Amino acid sequence: MSFINRKDVSKLIGFSSDTLRYYERIGVIPPIKRDKNGYRDYRPVDLDWLFLVRCLKDAGLSMEALIEFAKLNQSGENEPAQKAILQEQLEKLNQKSAEMKRTRNLLEYKIDTFEDHIAKFKSGEMDADHVDELWKMDKFQVHKQK
């Protein structure tokens, strides 16, 4: 007689039953209400939370951050703190995006110059100039030493 059972939730959100139970245990999702048999009875509010968890996890948040967020949410009047977490994660996401963009540039460069690059690589002719060329692609801000 569950409203939505474990299996349906798995299908909807894409976490396995085991994973859902694991998340509940470590505190990523709040304790789910049970029906008369002790079976989990997921409500829309739970699905909403799981939806958010799914997105944030896919975006690369750690379980730790998600647990912190879940705790704040369950323990009352910490809306500014929660909002701060979301904003912080948004900031991280933006940084990550920028990082990925740079890596994409590098990949494109590597693909474009592949023949040349590999030829040098194999013959051992690749020298400091080539490495310099890569440093200049702005991924690292280190001082090359003599």
Next chain:
Amino acid sequence: MSFINRKDVSKLIGFSSDTLRYYERIGVIPPIKRDKNGYRDYRPVDLDWLFLVRCLKDAGLSMEALIEFAKLNQSGENEPAQKAILQEQLEKLNQKSAEMKRTRNLLEYKIDTFEDHIAKFKSGEMDADHVDELWKMDKFQVHKQK
């Protein structure tokens, strides 16, 4: 008398000495030449490879993919295969970027509507309509069931 020693490489690329040794062992980087003492002697060609590994790893490639790539590179005439791997990873990177963009939208939405959202969440008033609202944000293409 190393050209560039382990510690310098750590500083330059940002992998710890242990990690460098680990990578060499599992085949992410080729066997590094040694000096008369048996100490590793990193050459520009090695740094170039490490640079690429650093970027691809940061972009989320698994060690497995990197090992495959490294093997192809060491074992001769597989340039098309290597190029294919890079292109495949570029494709994955693009997908991931799109995914992150969607999640960013969700986060922004959540932050904007936070007060309202949390109020509903706490009072348990959040209902199927709200979940619908989220489904519509295009992250999932599932059929909601009755």
Next chain:
DNA sequence: ATAAACCCTGCACCTAACTCCTTAGCAAGA
């Protein structure tokens, strides 16, 4: 009334990717 198909719990186990530990060799300065 028995089987199929769900659900429950606790706990052991797993993979990836490191990270640390121990024991030991070489090397350059006080």
Next chain:
DNA sequence: TCTTGCTAAGGAGTTAGGTGCAGGGTTTAT
């Protein structure tokens, strides 16, 4: 020569994030 600080190798330990399994209960269909 002694100490400090680098290096080496092999292998055990750690962390994150699950996954599987045994042993049991319920519900529904046949």
